[in-house]
Amino acid sequence: MSMYFTKDHEWIKVDGDTGVVGITAYAQHALGDIVYVEVPESGRELRLGGDAAVVESVKAASEVYSPVSGTVTAGNAVLADQPALVNESPEDQAWFFKLTLSNPTELEGLMDRAAYDEYVAGLE
Amino acid sequence: MRYLPHTEADRRAMLATIGARDVDCLFQDVPAAARLDQPIDLPAGQSEMAVERVFTRMAGKNLSAGCAPFFIGAGLYRHHVPAAVDQLLTRGEFLTSYTPYQPEVSQGTLQYLFEFQTQVAMITGMEVANASMYDGATACAEAAVMAARVTRKKKIVLSGNLHPHYVQTTETVTKHQGLEIEALAPDPFGFEDLMGRVDSRTACLIVQNPGFFGGIRDLTQLADACHEVGALLVVAVAEPVSLGLITPPGAMGADIVVAEGQSLGMGLQFGGPGLGLFATREKYVRQMPGRLCGQTVDQDGKRGFVLTLSTREQHIRREKATSNICTNSGLCALAFTMHLTLLGETGLTRLAKLNHAQAVRLEQSLRRVPGAKVISQTYFNEFALYLGDDVDAAEVVEKLAAKGILGGVAASRFYPHWPELRPILLLAATETNSQDDMAALVSALNEGL
Amino acid sequence: MTEITTISGNRGLMLEEPLIFEQGCPGRIGVDIADPGPVDEDRLGGLARQGAIGLPDLSEPQMVRHYTRLSQKNYGIDSGFYPLGSCTMKHNPRLSEKMARIPGLTDLHPFQPQSTVQGALEVIDLLAHWLKGLAGMPALAMSPAAGAHGEWCGLMAIRAYHDDHGDSRRTRVLVPESAHGTNPATAAMCGYSVDPVPANERGRVDVAALKAKLGPDVACIMVTNPNTCGLFEDEILEIARITHDAGAFFYCDGANYNAIVGRVKVADLGIDAMHINLHKTFSTPHGGGGPGAGPTVLSAKLAPYAPLPFVVHGTDGLELVEHAEQAPGAKPFGRVKGYHGQFGVFVRALAYILSMGADGLRQTSSDAVLNANYLLASLKDVLSASFDGPCMHECLFDDRFLKDSGVTTLDFAKMLIDEGFHPMTMYFPLVVHGALLMEPTESEAKETLDGFIAVIRALAAKAKNSEAEAFKAAPRLTPRRRLDETLAARQPILRWKHGANAEG
């Protein structure tokens, strides 16, 4: 399984043509205490860079964009009741949605961990 | 000038601190061409006494409701407002505070908003209510937009029993939001078929209860019909006192209830400011417009209140906000909640019964007016009176006014393009009407018709 | 300070107050209501309510005490200095309240025959006359209920104009990044997309960037002037010129009109439409969040599209036009709310305007600007001013002065509460980091400002002196200390329910 990152601080873990998407540790830290998450329902078609989910803190709301195109196969229902999980386990338990990739070549436009870390370091 | 504390010496000292020669220097960024060196050519300031005289003179040109037998309603109702309401409303800590953005110094405002939200939810039979909108008409328009957001559908059906101002405001608000409005013809007799109007494209159906022409409807089947096709039922209430006596919209399956809260606490005020009430089901709360107050705890674990779920609002969500509303009707919400606190369960029920009894009495007295007939099959405290085929209700209203009677409002004032509505007069009765008022109306109608 | 505890939880004049739902007792009543008497047959069609509503029953003395105690947990302008930027917390004259309670002005129904409300129509007309005169604009829409509502009214008129001229290409609205949230939200309500315009290093609209964004698809620009950084847009004439050259309109957010009323006419700035917040510039009370009023002045081009209703001078006195066909030439874009506008607010604003007069209003804006510049001059060496002065009616600082202190803008504001002041506006506008926006208004005497300045200077020294802990603990002297907003949002409790809202 390989993991990729976007400039908007989403991550995607890919295994074959299935992907799992969430937001990075950096993103949750920037937002602060997460109070609400809205994930896409399964069956929804997502476009690369299109709105996929919403994540909110008390004073900010942020769109989560889909890192690739595909069809949602599951949204993480746990986050509705436990939004704090995004703060506690952003890159593992607090995944937002799973999808079937429709165009895996899109992954080529994403960053790997090292490139993302460097990108984030440049933002400080 | 009595509102300005500075002396000339103060101004000079302050300019010296700033390092400016005179105040004009502080306006240096204004393009020279636009700077005025003289006061604008309008009258100079006046003393309290002089200003009072101006207003007393203007007030003298009006016939105030309290000085006449008064039967006007049509969405705004004249009720007795207990003295304690206005006395407390003018406490400076309420009157002169801003939106409670700093909760530690605004627990007063926040607690009454929390109580207000609860009362509104209770009387409408809904789960949650917001901290107010501008008025009933704008709340209605916001409900249409919210329903479209929730259902992701575009068609909004407006009953012919919905207040014409609510219809027009909703049409205006939705005009450029990609929605499709289907406004049904005015329906004084209560004949319209709403069941046939909802389909799979419908975002919501908006009905008023009691209706603009008085009728009270059982909305249960309509709610089911809406839900079957995935639409919402929005119910508008123009007279919240009615909720003391009739089944609330929430109990009949409404998804959103909007109302004009003016009846409680506020008096007529020539129609403004109003108080928009907005209530819905908990599952839709994140799609709601307007401010919400919520309960929490402070650092010491004590119960306290804050504005919450603000990410819906313009100051955070900007162009994606659920509404652009910022300033709302805070103080009117306070007046409403204070009046309702004085009434309580016992008082609201009794007041509602009295209003209904008064309207029934009015209908009975009107039987003495030959040719006139109440056409509302059911009503709360207002009904439509049909004056006779050739009678122009607008003329009758003018004749009554000439006799010092404010005898209702002609339907044609709202529907100039519907000649068949010309004989219809809307008449409301509340606890403020005396037997003498009713007798005066009846005899004037008998003379005038 | 040692923590003082009491048995009751009250602390002297600071009294705990339960919710009304926790103090009711069935059968009490706070209003005496006549016996409804017998009704032979009701006309409710079988829809009489079944079951109780759940409202608590209280007597009048309980109710009076409840709201008195709640009021004591609030800070108002009547209580003290309230330098909340952008909100214009000026003195609310009590004459205005008295005038609004004259029965001949308040006990009026909007659907009375017009012959019986000539005095009320005169109030509307006289206020309109003043607003048009002060702004130098030919027309206005009186009915918008607040600033945001006025913005929407203005943009709807603009859109009606474009639509009427067959110009459907215009789909974008240009809005500076420093704009209030209502501006983009309003543009979206009119079906427009929002395109942000950056600020220049002087805190004003970057005119070159604006120019680059203008084009045949721009419906209007929405510029706040003076802007939300408290600065006059000194290139405003150029902004207006290039906007008009592109065939777009200039909408001005007039929330800050109080800085220039009586000293500048809006018409002379090339503005096509602007709302006036009567609850700011003309001193009607904010009432804990509202009501307000947002009459919107319009240029001659936009005038025909003004919404219904409006007052005109007719042959037998004043006439209220409620339907388009009653006014030849009118092409109203619709109706913005119920009835005829925020009449009660009009009375108050007019009382203020007549009290002030043209001379007093000019002095008012002069003093408001003087006070803000005095704060700026007296604080810029200890706080970090975001832009050079002179400022207009408010001055903007950012949190650079707190760098490495461990204290945030929020902490600083909370500390002011313990000192007896209402905090300034925090974190707005968004164009500077950790904004502190102070608007003293003309109502404050020099002594008040000096007292505030002394406290701010001392607090700034404390912050730099690594006393962050004290700031984090503030406020400590209020009825409630910092509230858990995260908890409120994660588990929303938006109403009382039986047994569910226990005192913590």
Ligand SMILES: Cc1ncc(COP(=O)(O)O)c(C=O)c1O
């Ligand atoms: C700059 C600015 N624009 C618009 C508004 C909105 O005005 P209102 O609250 O009256 O709707 C405000 C109010 O705070 C403001 O400060």
